[in-house]
Amino acid sequence: MEQLNGIPVFVEAVEAGGFSAAAKKLNLTRSAVGKTIARLEERLGVRLFHRTTRSQSLTEEGRFFYERCLRAVEEIRLGEALLESGRREVRGKLRVTMPVIFGRQCAAPILIGLLEKHxxxxxxxxxxxxxxxxxxDGFDLAVRNGPLKDEADTMTRRLATQRLTVCASPAYLEKHGEPLSLDELPEHEGIIYGKRDNHRTWVFPTPDDPWRAVLPRSRLRLDDLDAIRDAACDGVGLAWLPCWMVRDHVAAGRLRQVLKNVTPVVFDTHAVWPKSPVMLPKVRLAIDTLARELPPLME
Incomplete structure (x- = not known):
C-alpha cells in the first residue's frame, strides 16, 4: 500500500537518532534516507524533521506521527511473533535497555551468550x-532494579534478588577497627554514593523500625559504584554495595564484609516488556535465560 511507503525508514531514522545512523542500519546511503523522508513529508503535507547540517530532530507533527507509527510497528511485530512461535529458531533484532553497571557486568554477558546459539x-x-x-523509545525489553512504577502498558517478571552489604579493606579495619553494630557506623569513614547534593543514605531493616537510616562520616562522595568499590579496596573507608560487586574482591582478600549480624537490604531485579497478546519468542528467550542465569550471580 502506498500509505506504508517510507514508514520503516522514518521509524528507523527516529530510533537511530538521525539519517546517517539509519542509513548504516538499513544499508542505504544517507541521501536515499533523506529523499525517502522528503517524499513522505510531501505526501503527508507536513515537515517531520527539523534539519541542520549536522543533525535532525522531530517536529511536533513528526513526534505525533511517530507515536502512531509505533502502534503499527507493534502490530507487525505481533504478526512476526505469531509466525515465529511455530519455528524453533529465534531470529530478529532484540532491543534491551538496562542499568549501566549492573547491565555491563551481569545482564549483558548473559544476553551476548545467546548469539552463539541463535x-x-x-x-x-x-x-x-x-x-x-x-x-x-522502541525497546523490546528492560532490565530494572528496585521498586517498579505501576505501568498499565507493560508486563513484568522477577528475575533475581540482590542484597547489599557493608565492606572495607583489611587495612582500613586494622587501622580503625571493625564496626560491630549500626550504632558504631557514624564513628567510621564511609564512601558515599551521590550525585550533586543528593546522597544515598544507608538504610537497614531492624526489628524496631522497618528502615533505620544510618550514615557514616564521609569525606569522599562518588557517583560511580565501581569507583566506590575501588576506593574501599584502597582503604579509604566503608562501602555499602551489592554483594555481586564485591564477591570476587572478598574472595581475593581485598575486602571483608562487616556487620554480618545485621539484616541486609534486599531488592528485586525485574524484566519489563510492552504488554502484548503474544510474547515475541526472542523476548521470551531473553527473559527465561536471565531468570535462570542471574540468581547464581547475585549470591
Whole structure:
C-alpha cells in the first residue's frame, strides 16, 4: 500500500537518532534516507524533521506521527511473533535497555551468550540509569532494579534478588577497627554514593523500625559504584554495595564484609516488556535465560 511507503525508514531514522545512523542500519546511503523522508513529508503535507547540517530532530507533527507509527510497528511485530512461535529458531533484532553497571557486568554477558546459539538473533543493548519509556523509545525489553512504577502498558517478571552489604579493606579495619553494630557506623569513614547534593543514605531493616537510616562520616562522595568499590579496596573507608560487586574482591582478600549480624537490604531485579497478546519468542528467550542465569550471580 502506498500509505506504508517510507514508514520503516522514518521509524528507523527516529530510533537511530538521525539519517546517517539509519542509513548504516538499513544499508542505504544517507541521501536515499533523506529523499525517502522528503517524499513522505510531501505526501503527508507536513515537515517531520527539523534539519541542520549536522543533525535532525522531530517536529511536533513528526513526534505525533511517530507515536502512531509505533502502534503499527507493534502490530507487525505481533504478526512476526505469531509466525515465529511455530519455528524453533529465534531470529530478529532484540532491543534491551538496562542499568549501566549492573547491565555491563551481569545482564549483558548473559544476553551476548545467546548469539552463539541463535545465529538469527541480533542484539541492540542500551546502558542507561534512566528509566526508558519502552514504547516511545522502541525497546523490546528492560532490565530494572528496585521498586517498579505501576505501568498499565507493560508486563513484568522477577528475575533475581540482590542484597547489599557493608565492606572495607583489611587495612582500613586494622587501622580503625571493625564496626560491630549500626550504632558504631557514624564513628567510621564511609564512601558515599551521590550525585550533586543528593546522597544515598544507608538504610537497614531492624526489628524496631522497618528502615533505620544510618550514615557514616564521609569525606569522599562518588557517583560511580565501581569507583566506590575501588576506593574501599584502597582503604579509604566503608562501602555499602551489592554483594555481586564485591564477591570476587572478598574472595581475593581485598575486602571483608562487616556487620554480618545485621539484616541486609534486599531488592528485586525485574524484566519489563510492552504488554502484548503474544510474547515475541526472542523476548521470551531473553527473559527465561536471565531468570535462570542471574540468581547464581547475585549470591
Amino acid at each position: 545465529p538469527g538473533l541480533e542484539l541492540d543493548l542500551s546502558f542507561s540509569d534512566r528509566v526508558a519509556d519502552l514504547l516511545e
